[in-house]
Amino acid sequence: MTGNSPEPIQIQGPVCPIPHHSTETIVIGHGSGGQMSHDLIRNTFLKKLGNRYLLQGNDAAKISFQNSKNGQYAISTDSHVVSPLFFPGGDIGRLAVSGTVNDVAMLGAEPSYLTAGFILEEGFSIHLLTQIIDSMAKTCQEADICIVAGDTKVVEKGKADGVYINTTGFGLIPPGREVGGQFAKPGDAVILSGTLGDHAIAVLQARGHLGFDSKIKSDVAPLNKMIKPLLESIPQVHTLRDPTRGGLATSLKEIACQSQVSMLIEETAIPIKPDVQMACEMLGFDPLYMANEGKVVIILPERFAVSALKILRTSEFGIHAMRIGVVLKDEPGEVHLRTTYGTTRIVDMLSGEILPRIC
Amino acid sequence: MTEIEALELLSNYRDAKLVKGVVSKLHQQITRPWSLMEICGGQTHAIMKYGLDQLLPNEIELIHGPGCPVCVTALELIDQALWIAQQPNVIFTSFGDMLRVPGSQGDLFAVKAAGGQVRVVYSPLDAVKLAQENPDQQVVFFAIGFETTAPANAMAVIQADKLNLDNFSILPANVLVPPAMHAILSSPDNCIQGFLAAGHVCTVMGYWEYLPITERYKTPITVTGFEPLDLVNGILRTVTMLEEGRCQVENAYSRAVTCAGNKVAQKLIKQVFIPVNRNWRGIGTIPKSGYGLRDEFHHFDATVRFDTGKIKRSESSICIAGQVLQGLKKPFDCPAFGSSCTPQSPLGAPMVSSEGACAAYYRFGRK
Incomplete structure (x- = not known):
């Protein structure tokens, strides 16, 4: 078919659609837990209701x-x-x-x-x-x-x-305990209590959106019984965050911004169940952005990382806990991910609703 | 194949040792600069996601091609989609990516927020099912994509025809790769010396269509897959051809692609569609570069069923999507990149889809 069209194509100049900012109506992406949710909270809620408690950002x-x-x-x-x-x-x-x-x-x-x-x-x-x-x-x-x-x-x-x-x-x-998104320090270790994306994929499956059967179950669970012994043994824990909507990527980015630190995460250390990985591959989703309801990110001084992992792994909700990265000083607010190939890329917040790709 | 087996297969194509082995061969072989274009947005995304560009010799410049169907779908088609989706008693169905692409006035998300029935489907056959379940509603499917999605789109029309559904139609928007390659190579600004052809498209169409392109423009083409090992292999084989002065079509994705392609799928496409001229966003009209419905399926064409003739369109000229889509500029050359243009408020389509070059650059931090 190309052989029949020898004329060079006249390529038109640069084009661009008029931007659409969705500032006038609520769209579904405002509930994604990512950047759009943050913008809505900052521009609409905090503007009028902001106070020192809300501004803690935890x-x-x-x-x-x-x-x-x-x-x-x-x-x-x-x-x-x-x-x-x-x-x-x-x-x-x-x-x-x-x-x-x-x-x-x-x-x-x-x-x-x-x-x-x-x-x-x-x-x-x-x-x-x-x-x-x-x-x-x-x-x-x-x-x-x-x-x-x-x-x-x-x-x-x-x-x-x-x-x-x-x-x-x-x-x-309890008196003396200081845990929050603003306390991560350069040199800290980043621990993840288990596998990513189980909840999101289980819900998609229940909606009939996967198009195939899987045995994935949501990880939804109360984590206080797992966290209590951890904090009692290691009161030096700086930050805890449950990576729910927006996923691990959004949580890490939030902490990096709150604490004005950066992070380097090792892709190979992040635990993901094979069937969740497969479902993500097929739908074009990134497990880093998938919602979890029974996982926690723990940031604490490196010297306590090994004993923290030991404590977490005694809980049924922390069996797959892994040390996934480190907190750094340079480029505050940035989260980097080191791939299997030793290359690095920036991890950003989820921008709007997660959309399955076309092909 | 079980999920575990499938993953093991995938992990072989992501093996760091194997990838690095190919990359080191590339470093040994290359003697001078080469500009290669990966056609498909899926390939651009994988290159950025795995940081493969950081492993390549400095001599290689990767130019990101127009192979993102979301990015190149013409504004008038998006405006038609928005208009149809706003009509009463219409369920407008689309793949998810398309919902955030801005038309002249808003996007499909905004239509949904305003009460329009916009639904994400994972297959065009789901839209046919919706039409069966909702006989009082008109169900319209936005049939976008390259040759890869065309067989399923054709199948949906055939199904609807068999079921005598008079409440199902498609907005035909499929685009074709070879005419776009022709357009790029014949442009006076062209600087591309070799192509990585899109593996998924070739799975359906084979690669016989590329033989005349290679011959005419003296440009080697390698059919390339989407995993890291596939990509570095595709690059190595293209560079090897360039270094040796050979202009051929090679297949580096033979586990999925044959020269003839999937004949059953091609027959299905031919039965329903006919090549038509199509406008590509940022590139312009390319002759016979899209699929329209054949006369016998004319009544399934949403532009016929709904009077979409009077829709006005308007594009401003802030962003450089056109040049990015042709590989003339990189996303970071755009003054709006990362500042006024981000994935949550895209100025141009390449920032919308995860396969768009701008979104890939933004997400994976290329500056």
């Missing part, structure tokens, strides 16, 4: 009361809107308890109390609701936490997707 806020001798408290809130409500390895109930327990634990706090608010859609099955509540009860027991206040609202059919759950968690930060 998964939970550290608060204190006058005359309190017991130390400080961590408080965090999270709304859960997962679809479908039940997926391999978990459900919205387990997610709603674990997500908030983990956010509170990320400040080094010991979560004790939860509140739960339910938005129920007219017509939703009470049988399914009971299953969700059962799952919440079991997860609360597992995390040794109780729900001390709650609320239910019902909206008309079509105004919600079955059930949404908001939970708020509250916990004590």
Whole structure:
């Protein structure tokens, strides 16, 4: 066919579409946990509501009361809107308890109390609701936490997707404990508690989006029981962060910016299950950006890395824990990844919603 | 093949020792500078992701080709898609990448946010299924992609025809690689001395179409895959041909590609589609470089079913996507790169798709 068109092509000048910034309406990418979510929070919420607690920029806020001798408290809130409500390895109930327990634990706090608010859609099955509540009860027991206040609202059919759950968690930060995204220091080791992407791929599978069968289960779990002995043995831990929406890449980038440090991550050290890796290969996803609901990034002085790994690996949620990299001083805010070939590339935040590629 | 076996196969093609072995041969062989173009955006992405460009001899300049279907889909097609998606009783389906590509006014995400029924599908056959399940709605599939997606797009039309679905149509937007290579090589600004042909396209089409291109433009072509070992092998074989003064088509992706290609898939394409002139974003109209529907499937053409003739389009001239897509400039040559143009607010299509050259440069930190 090329043989029939000998005329040279007249190539037109540079072109460009008019930019579209999505600043007027909410689009799905605003909920991705990546750069768009950050921009929305900074430009819309913090502008009016910003205060020293919100500006801490951690998964939970550290608060204190006058005359309190017991130390400080961590408080965090999270709304859960997962679809479908039940997926391999978990459900919205387990997610709603674990997500908030983990956010509170990320400040080094010991979560004790939860509140739960339910938005129920007219017509939703009470049988399914009971299953969700059962799952919440079991997860609360597992995390040794109780729900001390709650609320239910019902909206008309079509105004919600079955059930949404908001939970708020509250916990004590033992005196002397200083854990947060702003405390990572050059020379620290970066540890990841287990494999990446299990939750995201399990949910995609439950939505029927994989187009093939897999045995991947969500990692959704409360991590406070794993973190407690770690912090008791190694109070020198600087940072904890659960790489949920936006994945490991977004979490590391956030910490690098908060602490004004850089990081070098070893690609070969990052644990990924073969079937998750395969699903990502097929769909064109990068496991570094896939959501996790039962993983934690731990940053601590290098000399404690080996014993931290030992402690983590005694927990069923930390069996695959690995030391994945190091914190550095140069180029604050940057995260670099060293590939198998010894080459390096920059790791950036997730920009919008993860999109499967075309071919 | 189980997932584990598939991964083992993949890991062989990512083996660092093997890759470094090929790279060291390349260092030994090369005697002077060569400019090579990798056609496919998937190859650009892999080169950046694995940092393979850092391993190559300085003499090699890789120029990133127009092989990202999202990037080269013409603005008028995107505007048509946006317009159709906004019509009542329409479910507009597309591969995910396409949702964020800006048209003259907004993108498909914005149409979705405003209440339009825009859905991501993973296969055009899913769109046919949607049409069956929603007889009261018009289901439209945005049929983009290179020759790689054409067989599945053709299959969707054939299925819909068999099922007598009068509520399914496609917006035909497939583009073809060989005419684009012809356009690039015949451009007076052309500086490309060798090509890595897109392995996936060749899986379907074979590489017989490249023989006349090599002959006419005296440019060697190597059919190349997407894994690190495939890529460095493709580069080595192209450089070897250049160094030896040979102009041939070589196949460095023989585990998937034959000269004749997949004849069943080609027959399917021929049954449904016919080559038509197509406008490429940033390049212009290339003769017979796209697939339109044959007359007998005319009624499945969304531009016929919906009156898309009056849609106005407008492009500004801020970014240099056109030159990037032709390999005349690198993404970082653009004043907007990384500042006013980022993946979350792209000025040009190459910043949108993960296969776009600008997005690959941005994401993997090339400055």
